[in-house]
Amino acid sequence: MGAVIASLFAVFAVLFGSTGAMAAPLAPATTSVTAGTSNAAAAAVVVTSADGKNYVIGTDTTFAPFEFRDSSGEMTGIDMDLIRAIAEDQGFTVEIRSLGFNAALQALSSNQVDGVIAGMSITDERKKIYDFSEPYFESGVQMAIAQNDTEITGYESLKGKTVVAKTGSEGETYAKSIAEQYGFTVQSLDQSATMYESVKSGNAVAVFDDYPVLAYGIAQGNGLKTVTDKVPGGSYGFAVNKGQNPELLAAFNDGLAKMKADGSYQALLDKYLAEPKNTSGGSFFDLLGQSLPALMKGLGNTLLVTGISFIFAMILGLIFGFMKISQNIVLRGIATTFVNIFRGTPLLVWAFFFYFGIPQITGQPVSIWVAGVLTLALNSGAYVAEIVRGGIQSVDPGQLEAARSLGLGYGKSMQRVVVPQAFKIMTPSLINQLIIMLKDSSLLLAIGFAELLYQAQQIYAANFRVTEVLIIVAVIYFIAIFLLTKLANYADRKYNR
Template identity: 55%
Template sequence: MLFTPATASAQPGRTYTIATDVTFAPFEFQDGSGNFVGIDIDLLHAIAEDQGFSVQIQPVGFDAALQAVQADQADGVIAGMSITDERKNVFDFSDPYFQSGVQMAVLADNDDITSYDDLRGRRVAVKNGTEGAAFAESIKAQYGFETVYFADSASMYDEVRTGNSVAVFDDYPVLAYGITQGNGLKTVTEKEAGNDYGFAVNKGRNPELLQMFNDGLQNVRDSGRYDEIIDSYLGEGAASSDNSIPGLIKSTYPQLLKGLWLTLVLSVVGIAIALVIGAVFGLFRVSRNVVLRGIGSVYVAVFRGTPLLVQAFFIYFGIPAALHFQMSAFTAGIITLSLNAGAYMTEIVRGGIQSVDKGQMEAARSLGIGYLKSMRKVVMPQAIRTMIPSYINQFVITLKDTSILSVIGLAELTQTGRIIIARNFQSFNMWLIIAVMYFVIIMALTWVSNRLEKRINA
């Protein structure tokens, strides 16, 4: 989609990019067919249809969704987002579309924890930025328990299932949905009053979009469509699924294969570009020119000295915000992987060149062959033989590094697993399936590396 400034007037017929978190069932998640669904998503589509505009869903996670709107990478955000005074300083909110609340849950077979008083001296799991976390913090001094934070509800529930925490505080609709999906928990307290959820845009931007959302919300409520959406996810007819390993494979393999394909594309394209970058800067690193050596050293220091996560955020959110343009998550992911892997490739090239006996270059030069030609014809062919295993190893590392790009909304294999777990809460089975997929791919690459090494050294 072409970038349109967030200050542009909202109007029917326009397509808006809406950021969300697809790991917050039943409000937003991805179904077995790969479609984005949930209370928030269905409601947004109903409002868009009523008001005559279109939406493009940008699934980036809750924290990244807020940053995307602030950086003008998205026009709005809907992600089960509580309307608070602090957030009103940064965002403009719509009319409330859902009244939430907080409940406490424990393991289904735990009869020892029945109230907040039973939490004294215990540990409780909460999710970053949620009403559950805020409520737990507000009462933990009174009841003497400790809180531990997680990025998604599935991880919180796993924390309780493993026994590391005795309870979880979460938004009551999320808990209710998770229980229907077999998360192994039960609620033990009444619902505490919570905040309202709202749709939001960047502060001072897109007031017309907010107005269309509010108008559409009222129409959807009046027509009865709103109640139908809520009942489809929280009513007695809410569907559950087969969560055995064969059942999960059967229902999720299209998504998993799509995630695996994106992982491989990111890895192959990223490492191909990194090979070129590494060759150029590797030659810089061994150049006789002090300026070129300095450029190569600075590049390596910057990209080896900062976390890949920080690089992804800076390239996807920081640079577009500073220069006022829009960049796709795929483009940002390729740039991030290429530059990061390129720094390591640079050192592989430098090490390979320096592993060649200096006498080889001296012999070539004594025959009257120029420096560059000697490097190309004599040194590099020998250096490449020693680089091949390191190249394959870096490819494996880059393939695994693609999982970090989920923070900018790329649904590669690991993020696909998180999205699936967010709707069925079957962490062990899903991570086992994904681990096997990674293992098969990496073992195949290792076999290729060994075959190449044997052929080259034959």
Template identity: 75%
Template structure:
């Protein structure tokens, strides 16, 4: 799937022997003395989200594919349990580096550069690269036809490596993207004339009516392997090699490949309403997570924002400095940076994994709290100073005057801005898909990764966002009218 073509000759997928003889011997030896160190253990395995037929979600939302079948069968035969985290390829590697996962299986090519960072299993698949164009394109048939045009390939993939290696020779430009489904849409829209991708991924996508056709022979590619951090989890790696050898010996490995690659079932065209019905349960689950994480984050952000807002108007220069620094840091940096920092960076610094819900709430709440701080400060300072002076002249202390006179008026002023910030937070939650948080847009991405109906799926997602935001706006406005008469 990724960086670097190792030069290995791609073997036909119908050949069950994908390992060297020494690997088969290793598997036979391990069959006599299995690596009992993994027996009964639980391992967290990271994977990609959009790499059918290696990992994708079926109609029921279950994560399936070649990689998933292999790792689950290996776990079953070797006596350990696996929890799969669908993160996206780059996020999965970051999760591995930060010890959020114990291993990664995601159509990952074995390259020398990666061997310096990760320990790899025996190869479990020999890949290759093919070029495809839109189904109705009769102009592009060879690499020569690409001169002066733009092609696309998956970021960091063998397809991108190969395309870049011949780009100067044939005079075309490569535009990398991070998902197969979006690459195919780019070609169908005419913004790129061709796509370079792993041949099994292209073949599967074509069988699922992705709107493309392959126009070149397969180029030799690299080998896929299961990866763990360098020097860590050697028993898991040994168990994978043992299990893989057993799967090849008993024919299960070939059966798994045949399920997805040997004459894959051609899917009949379905209507928009069929798509809506099939995807609605998964999208509703994502919507529930979106609303819940937004509600929790907004409550936390309000507490922090109110505190920092009052500090911002304090007469104490140190307290004002603390609030100003907080605002400058979180308002002056992208939300996505903090999502990666909280979920991947903190575990690397502390050595302790962090729950994805905790990372999501920290990301949204701290980012929004910076804006709420300024909303609170502006609202309080917009209240006529004469109100505070009049209250003090009647004998009320400063704190009581703020509590009884200034703050209630300030809340009426800040309410519309707070409603707006709540809506922004709900939409910003979609960025959490980058760390594998299962919110609404993430679920939509999972769906179109398997059926390649990206435009229709995103339209459904957009409508759901619109409906929820409209209902939330009306509810917030009703509450505003009720308590701020």
């Protein structure tokens, strides 16, 4: 292994260690972008049948009872059962992508999904961007507090306090509309489970959320209680991009009308809302047994995306690392720019750019695996480049001079003398970078990548046992990183004697 890497170092040393210029990069391919249709054009669209087609549907991750994962890991809930029943009736198929509410809307805007069903309120602002189905649920907002709280009795008790609400939700809109009147501050969070934990931990005194979501959570033992009556709210609708997929919208409306007429729609609501079933019981070991299959799947995805990304990061790091020590000012400038850009910007920004931004620019969807690997590889490649540069420059310059004085060429001197010493210096830093990359992979949950922490969120979104699930995840991360570190150190001792 060490000899192979040393040979790679030597190749890059020959390519970038001299003043020779590189070949010019290929020009990017030109891609046309189709603009959204106007209202008049949308009206002229001929609605074809959705029969036989497959649609990708984006949804939330933590909005029980509308969407959540059951003990087998299957997405379930009112929204999920509804879209599947309509799909079966109308003859099309659906692929569900559990992304999170904001990420699902971004995925829809970038055409990564064909539609979104996620307890989404129909508003005038959203109607400018999306086409909505007929309403399938009439919502409302309630306020809840910690079960043992005796101070907060209503809105009047909130003066000077902080409350939480879900970003982009009806609860957030209502809370902000009365915040000035009652003198409280609204903090917006992205997940229902996180909001409830904030209230139980005392970081906020109350939560504003949709009444069926609160009712379901309380039935699962989330530690809250409601203290206000339901405030009538808006309507939930299924959304597609404006002027796109009219046949899907028509099929949804037709299927919904049939379900309301034959009573299956009301039976579906009663299943989750009439008497919510408590699924959060059991001991810690029961929870561990139920959660482990999904968490192991997440761990497998975490290790795989980390491994693939690290290989590309090493290649990039070698290229740009040798470019940084090149005598060619152009090569040094290119390498410095690459390192500064990817070390100086947050990893999460690139994850969103690759998964949501590029499809909007090119008009072509990007695989979530491709987006994840690009994000981790480019970010870590910048750090590896600096490790390579530092390692090469840490070798005493006299070593290269001595090798050259013995008649060895530049390439051979680097391969036989400098690179082996530099690799020994770099190895601990490279191992550390691999561990950092493994932990950074958890940020990919923001784009819906099914890594370990994402799977954990899916679990506690349904049972609200946040602390216990996160303890299990922390132990899994610790064991994985401990074993990976031991393996890397063994390889270091074996190949760098």
